[in-house]
């Protein structure tokens with residue numbers, strides 16, 4: 001069977017090319033009704049048949065024959081017909097319909113410019129629509145079954161055949177769409193989107209049920225406890241596994257990240273070994289990777305994630321900010337992944353239940369990473385501790401005996417406490433948590449980002465540690481050698497630009513030159529002035 005892997009056209013209307021003189025005049029475009037096994041042929045003209053008994057019409061000789069069933073017959077009879085799509089049939093055959101019989105007859109003159117148009121129908125019509133999609137792309141069928149056969153396998157529906165050939169989108173595209181929408185759409189908008197998908201996007205009942213099942217799972221409920229139809233597990237790629245676990249388990253390991261472990265420096269390697277030993281032993285452990293900016297914390301996390309996921313274990317990557325989370329493969333913000341409530345107070349727990357998909361994921365996880373933990377309020381970390389002790393039934397073990405790696409740099413941002421005093425900010429930091437002493441502290445000090453500029457790396461460390469450069473008034477004086485002097489003249493800005501982007505005119509087309517340097521400014525009007 002010949003399969004045409006085209007895209008389904010929106011319309012089959014083409015300019016009608018008048019037929020030259022022909023013994024078989026066929027002046028109007030053929031309009032084909034199509035009859036799926038479950039649909040009656042539409043060939044009868046309702047106005048002609050008005051008033052007649054339906055049974056009589058059905059009993060009439062030849063009533064079971066339609067253009068489509070006879071197209072199958074023609075394919076059986078004529079070998080050369082099997083390369084012709086149903087819609088192109090009138091080029092080579094004419095439709096003969098007399099009182100007693102109906103059939104496609106071979107044209108005496110082939111390739112007559114006669115077009116056919118299959119009656120259009122809407123995706124909401126289900127199988128009838130998918131049959132039409134297949135007829136527009138698959139030639140040579142001698143039975144309805146042939147249209148449902150792909151690579152030798154007879155599929156249960158036209159829809160699945162169309163999907164397997166790639167003529168329509170698979171449900172997982174719709175699933176992705178719903179998953180993304182779930183994170184930011186208001187409930188009413190989400191329901192509208194769901195209804196729109198049902199009506200316009202060819203979603204199968206199975207997909208709808210799978211989606212409802214997943215949503216129920218993340219709320220800690222089982223779809224089986226509701227009076228809903230059974231899910232056909234054969235068509236569920238997650239095979240009933242909790243969505244959270246399924247999504248984590250399909251994160252692909254970047255081959256470049258698999259080689260990172262071999263590149264770690266001595267301090268990174270020692271941290272890597274200690275953490276992996278905790279993972280491998282199954283005993284668990286709580287770690288805090290303390291490293292100033294540029295010392296390779298993210299590099300270490302990527303190496304750990306690749307190693308743990310590479311052996312088929314689950315590693316959960318999170319960070320306090322979305323930007324830091326997005327740098328790690330499969331990264332999510334800690335608030336979203338661990339369902340940490342927005343209102344924070346002492347003694348809090350996460351808002352997932354023991355039966356939820358999130359709880360199952362954390363139970364299964366061999367490693368959890370929380371980057372920028374120094375920027376979050378300690379109560380958020382303590383909420384995770386309370387919940388993991390609970391789900392692991394290990395009330396006496398920090399994080400229920402899981403391996404958890406926190407990382408961050410207290411020299412960078414501390415938690416934000418609106419209008420908070422210095423004491424309140426310090427009190428909210430992870431260092432003040434009862435968990436701090438139970439964490440194994442792993443220090444990274446070698447600046448890998450500023451390797452070629454050891455002076456700057458050391459200077460940064462001194463600033464971060466609050467020594468020397470702080471004048472005591474809360475301000476830090478930058479050394480002259482790293483400043484472009486400000487004289488108050490118009491030429492100052494040009495000097496700054498020349499300093500950051502040397503020989504700009506010559507390098508303007510070099511993407512590396514342009515993207516490897518930047519002038520930052522606090523205010524948009526300054527940005528506009530610099531860009532002018």
Ligand SMILES: Nc1ncnc2c1ncn2[C@@H]1O[C@H](COP(=O)(O)OP(=O)(O)OP(=O)(O)O)[C@@H](O)[C@H]1O
Nearest residue numbers: 263264265291292293294295296297298299448449
């Ligand atoms: N062992 C290493 N070998 C080669 N390059 C490294 C190594 N470790 C880190 N780097 C590089 O150093 C730079 C800084 O590393 P990374 O971003 O991991 O630091 P970080 O501690 O997470 O920084 P920040 O706190 O600012 O986010 C990156 O470009 C990274 O690729």
